[in-house]
Amino acid sequence: MTDPARTSEVTVGGDESSSPASTARRRDPVRSAAEDVVRLEQVSKIYPGTKTPAVDNIDLVIQPGEFYSLLGPSGSGKTTTLRMIAGFERPTAGRVFLGETEITRRPPYKRPIHTVFQSYALFPHLNVRQNVGYPLRMAGVGKGEIKSRVQEFLERVAVADFADRMPHQLSGGQRQRVALARALIAEPQLVLLDEPLGALDLKLRQEMQVVLQHIQREVGITFVYVTHDQGEALAMSDHIAIMADGRVHQIGTPQDVYSRPATPFVARFVGSTNLLDCTGTGAGRASAGSIDLEVADVPDTPTYSLSVRPEAIRLGGDADGCDNRLEGVVEEAIYQGSDIQLRIRVGEHLVKARGDVGSFGPGEKVAVGWNRADAVGIAPEAEPAAAK
Amino acid sequence: MGRPTEKLRGAARYLLALPAIVWVGLLVIAPNLVLVLYSFWKNELFGVNKTFTLENYEKVVQSDAVLTLMWRSLLIAGGAATLATLIAFPLAYVVVRYFGRFKFYAALLVIVPLWVSFLMRVYSWKIILGENGILNGFLQSIGVISHPSTVFLYSPWAVAVVMTYVGIPYVFLSSYTLLDRIPPNLFEAAADCGASPLRTFRTVIWPIARPAAVIGFMLVFVIVFGDYVSPTLVGGLSGTMVGSVVLQAFGALNNWPYGAALALSTVVMTLVVLGLLSLLLRKRIVLEGETA
Missing domain, CATH: 3.40.50.300 (P-loop containing nucleotide triphosphate hydrolases)
Known part of the structure; x- marks a missing residue:
């Protein structure tokens, strides 16, 4: 197993x-x-x-x-x-x-096994109370017990005030809660x-x-x-x-x-990341096109993708102590409220990074750095079969 | 031109509605008014005397024959509508639920008979039920009977069978349209909550679709209650219904006022039945994607 x-x-x-x-x-x-x-x-x-x-x-x-x-x-x-x-x-x-x-x-x-459906699928001819009690009714639970259990679950999902309404009289959020109560009630x-x-x-x-x-x-x-x-x-x-x-x-x-x-x-789908196509060039070293990198956590394959999260990338003076330090030019700076999203040209790569508001603007030269521990190598042919 | 109806005022609105008003007035209200008037007029040997009288209605109420026929019509029409509903509603359910992308064609097959003349459809039952008909031939061939039987045709049962057959497409249509609108995830939700297919039908589908069955029933009842063609063709004497008497009064008897009173009595009878049935319709169920 x-x-x-x-x-x-x-x-x-x-x-x-x-x-x-x-x-x-x-x-x-x-x-x-x-x-x-x-x-x-x-x-x-x-x-x-x-x-x-x-x-x-x-x-x-x-x-x-x-x-x-x-x-x-x-x-x-x-x-x-x-x-x-x-x-x-x-x-x-x-x-x-x-x-x-x-x-x-x-x-x-x-x-x-009970389901909360995407569109809720509440029974349109039953009110909230009857909808929530339906699984118990199907299970042959007695009326008195259904009543008290329904009340308990209505309170648990905070829709007790709407117990006698019909589904079409509820808002989306309320329907959602009723559907949840209905899925949970039969334990x-x-x-x-x-x-x-x-x-x-x-x-x-x-x-x-x-x-x-x-x-x-x-x-x-x-x-x-x-x-x-x-x-x-x-x-x-x-x-x-x-x-x-x-x-x-x-x-x-x-x-x-x-x-x-x-x-x-997975690297692309979960969160945002920079993927660099790397070729191993000896212990702890790799080259991604024109740039040479220090790497730590990489597969044995001759080539792999190196994932570096934007938040792992240090800029300007902060890049100085990093294992990898490169020179780049800011191409794009998008204001995000709490910070700015940067796209920085490094050689032939376009690197996503985050910076403080007002720190860097388009056209500016900037040092880009990250520590090798913050980057993960992913075997390029890491097919799902291998992930099993 | 966003919402033209809102911009039209007064006369213009009525002008637009005029064709409909004229249509309904000339073809629905006026003839019925004439019928009502006739029913209160006196019948005389060579025509109608336009003086008010209740004698036509007295004659209707006092006639045992008419009451018997009225009662029989009620039983036959009610029975046929019930049978048609019992057959067509489950049929519609099966088609909607299990025929997938072929359901439209299956529905079409059920409805196709409506394209054939009513008379033809009734007449074809004579060929099925008659002495040398298909049913007798079949029963003989499997040895159930040794001689052709005459019991199938010319009886109230024959009329009920024919009317059931006539009614099936109507119940099917009304049931199919509603059942088809029930979101498929309700079937899944019911199963998910522990309901077997049978209980899903009983506790979810039937309560939602009942109005469609009731309306189908009503349609069939209205269509067959006053029908005189089927009783004449397959009913024989014992299968005569009230529609035949109305026809007789206007035709052979040439007593229009009596015919009018008879006709209006059947209309009242129908309305009473529909009124009772409508009690089953009162609760409105709002399906997903609809507004109250």
């Missing part, structure tokens, strides 16, 4: 002792299968009439009580993956386990959330992020969260699986995937 959370680290530069990234929230990566909530084994999905698989041979292990995100651009297969866990789609190949039980072919209504082993915040405005979205995290810890139910918003995934998750083109590129904690991206795609 491979544990993706761990092997992903191995792929990234082979530095197993790594990751001060493992924070208090991080769970022991070596766990027995018996403790998994959900396990996907070599799961693929090819929709009828299509040739390229929507999901291509993925393995996932989701542990009890964690907040697990599937992150990727649209068309990456993350929603299809979620729908296979929910039971709305059947995998073309592979197996899905819930605990020790295989549920690959079990219909959705027989799975102790499922797993709650799936399909871009639940996608339809909300920015302020409400940030508020709901906090609500979601808070409730998830409170009830202790495992959440699987699908999103294309890397900020959201980084902020909320215990583990993130980053997907593209139906394949898993990397699985790890938010710190892992940000600071040690396994593929160039």
Whole structure:
């Protein structure tokens, strides 16, 4: 049994002792299968009439009580993956386990898994109270108990005041909360959330992020969260699986995937970064086109991409003590409020960096520097297969 | 020219509505008014005496034959509408839910009979139910009966069968349009909440789509209650319905005032039934993407 959370680290530069990234929230990566909530084994999905698989041979292990995100651009297969866990789609190949039980072919209504749909999918003919109580009604729970449980969950998501309203009389944020209460009330082993915040405005979205995290810890139910918003995934998750083109590129904690991206795609997709195509030129040395660099954490391959985050780049006088110090010319300076975003021409490269407001302007010459520990080399052919 | 209706004032607005008003007035209101007037006039040997009387209605209420026919029409039309709904609504559900991208063509197939003349559709049942008809032939060939039976045709049952057949496309149409508008994720949400397909239908789909079934039922009822073609062609004596008597009064009897009173009685009867049914329609359900 491979544990993706761990092997992903191995792929990234082979530095197993790594990751001060493992924070208090991080769970022991070596766990027995018996403790998994959900396990996907070599799961693929090819929709009828299509040739390229929507999901291509993925393995996932989701542990009890964690907040697990599937992150990727649209068309990456993350929603299809979620729908296979929910039971709305059947995998073309592979197996899905819930605990020790295989549920690959079990219909959705027989799975102790509930979903918060992207468009909420509240029942239009039932009021808020009846919507939230519906899963209990289907489970054959007595009327008295339904009533008290519904009240409890309505209060938990703060919609008790709207209990008698119909769904169309609610705002987007309120619908969202009702959908969440409905997914939680029957105490499922797993709650799936399909871009639940996608339809909300920015302020409400940030508020709901906090609500979601808070409730998830409170009830202790495992959440699987699908999103294309890397900020959201980084902020909320215990583990993130980053997907593209139906394949898993990397699985790890938010710190892992940000600071040690396994593929160039991950480096670009999570946060903003500079990717320099490098050729190794001996121990700790590399050349990226016309510039020579000192590197530390790089793969054994003759060529690789070097990822340097904009915030790791020091400018002007700050660049003086750095392992790598280069000369550049500012091409673009975009005011961002708290700082400015710079694009600096260094040889044939255009380097993204951040500077203090008013520090550098277009056309100015500037020293650019970073320490080798702040840069990560990514094997160019680091195909998802290797990341598994 | 953003919203022209708002800019038009007074006379101009009525002028625009005039064609519709004339149409409705001439073709709907006026004939019915004439019918109402006739029903209160006296019938005489060589024409109509335009003096007020209630005797036409008295005759309607006091006639056992008319009451029997009214009752029978109610049973046959109600039965046919019920059967048509029981068949067409689930059919529409299956088509919307399981036919995927072929659902439009499946719907078309159900509706195609509407393009054939009503008379032809009724007449074809004579060929199916008749003594030398398809049904008898089939039953003989599988050995259920040894001689052709005459029980299938010329009975209230034959009329009910034909009317059910006539009604199916109407219930199907009204059901299909509403069911097709139910967001697919509601089916998933119900399954997700632990509802089997059957319970999903009972607890989610039926409550939402019930108005469509009721409206379909109403349509069929209205169409077949006063029908005299099907009873005449396949009903025989025991299958006669109230529409036939109305026809007789205007035709053979040449008693227009009595015919008018009979006709209006059936209209009142229909309205009573529709009124009762509309009680099932009152709650308005707002589907996703609609405004209240």
